[in-house]
Amino acid sequence: MARTAGDPEEPVAGAAGAPGTVGVVGAEGTGGGGDGSGADDGGPDGVAGFLARLTGLMLRTSGEGAELIAREVVAAGRALGAEVSVLLVMDTATLTVAVPDGRARTVIVHAAPEVARLDRIAALKPLVADVCAGRAGLPEAGARLARIEAAPAPYPWWLKLCGIVLFALGFAPLMQPTWYELGTTAVLAGLAAVLAVASDRVPRLARVLPLVASVLVSVVTLALFAGDPARGGPVLLMLPALFFFVPGDYLSAAAAELGAGLITTGAIRLVYAAFLLVQLCVGVLLGVYVTGTSTRALFDTAAEADLPRWVLFASWTVFTAGTVLAFAIPRRFFWTLLALVYLTVGVQSGATALIGETGGTFVAAVVLAVVATLLSRGPARPPRLLLVLPGFFTLTVGSLGMRGLTTLAGGHVVDGFSDLLELVLVVTAIAVGLVLGATLVPDRSGRREPPVRPN
Known part of the structure; x- marks a missing residue:
């Protein structure tokens, strides 16, 4: 259970592929851009931003394996009204997020996997469950995810x-x-x-x-x-x-x-x-x-x-x-x-x-x-x-x-x-x-x- 990268920085909009980053690679249907920051709207930018942050946190806590990430992210995206496909490797995920009106975004998420903060895994499970059950919309889910990302370690x-x-x-x-x-x-x-x-x-x-x-x-x-x-x-x-x-x-x-x-x-x-x-x-x-x-x-x-x-x-x-x-x-x-x-x-x-x-x-x-x-x-x-x-x-x-x-x-x-x-x-x-x-x-x-x- 090697600790080699400490607690990586939280994902931010930026160049795809840099450690701890999220980047919008391309867009389909609109020709528009987007920064992947997760605006609280129902379009592909808002959903893709939230799912990118969610995927980034899951990747960082995936030292024990990443096989469940795709299922959880796809289920959360579907509950938010988008269809999501995932290309997953150990430290990188590529998400393609499409909404019913035909617009889509492709987002790359990169994060170093570790198991140092299992409290985050415990907090993510009820969040994903609430999103999938329709009990948490995009604004509430984004706010809860931000609190999980910013929460200090439970022990000094x-x-x-x-x-x-x-x-x-x-x-x-x-x-x-x-x-x-x-x-x-x-x-x-x-x-x-x-x-x-x-x-x-x-x-x-x-x-x-x-x-x-x-x-x-x-x-x-x-x-x-x-x-x-x-x-x-x-x-x-x-x-x-x-x-x-x-x-x-x-x-x-x-x-x-x-x-x-x-x-x-x-x-x-x-x-x-x-x-x-x-x-x-x-x-x-x-x-x-x-x-x-x-x-x-x-x-x-x-x-x-x-x-x-x-x-x-x-x-x-x-x-x-x-x-x-x-x-x-x-x-x-x-x-x-x-x-x-x-x-x-x-x-x-x-x-x-x-x-x-x-x-x-x-x-x-x-x-x-x-x-x-x-x-x-x-x-x-x-x-x-x-x-x-x-x-x-x-x-x-x-x-x-x-x-x-x-x-x-x-x-x-x-x-x-x-x-x-x-x-x-x-x-x-x-x-x-x-x-x-x-x-x-x-x-x-x-x-x-x-x-x-x-x-």
Whole structure:
């Protein structure tokens, strides 16, 4: 869940294709222009402006996949009296908005995807539902969307910092169930959290955040914490602190988009996720070079467990609390998310004991998708993405890629390729499981499939 671009600027009328921008590419039927700013009228300019802003916000919050954007935008446009077609890729959408009198506008929206502000996803769902049901016209919908865009984060910076630390601490026992792992993670995650919070205010840092964070964590780990092999390999000590930046969610979202037929979107997201993983790996290697450590030290051996079972059980509560704070999830959803996390862990553990790790991950993904889809029904319910995300994190797909690359860099070829092979299998299992789980639950929205152009 790499944080690489901070919180992008809100879309404004301007040159199409620039980050965080909306641009009117052309017009049909009138020969007129328009700035895409969303004037509150019923013509193509007003509807296209609103839908462009809506699409921009959806794109910016689409780190978990963009397959639902087209359906929501088309349904909202139809409710506002326009027919909309969508050409969608990972960070760009082209909307063609036509009104009954024959006038039309084509709008390009560009925004960098991320998952830092899930409160916006929660606020968008009832807005789209009201627009589609005819309860909110264009002026009201535009005003509500503006409030969502301008709303500050629900938690102050210091709570986000604490959330990132709790997020890492909850994940740490999965790497090594030792007290030493927890203590090391508390220090390293604190350093990574400071960088993550600082990047919200320093856009230049945000662009290289995974690299900078991995270098810092690598240097501190190798210099202070990795001296005794009995305490576990240095990669296992680093991973919990870097888990906030590992793009496991992007990997699975890419696989799911490929499976759903969004070829270009999925392929671009897959390349982007691989780039982020390599960036983290390079940062770890730079830390190795800075400290003068041999790359052979990047082994992947776990220490002997010494944590009691109650700590392992409670760690998922800590993990869920950290997820809520780190990703700006409204706190009213905490108990629902906690139940889904424990459900996912329980199903995965039970199924793994019966059919192996890959099969257990697949079954857990299916169950998570089915339950999340059922719980998300209704405009007042949490969005499905928000419900799936914390449970998905427990499947730990991203750590496999990080471990595989760093183990390969350390010269442990067999172990490295073994981790990467497991990564491919688990990514596929999660993606197919989530798609299957969503397919098993019938859609009761009553909306027709949108005219999404092949990409």
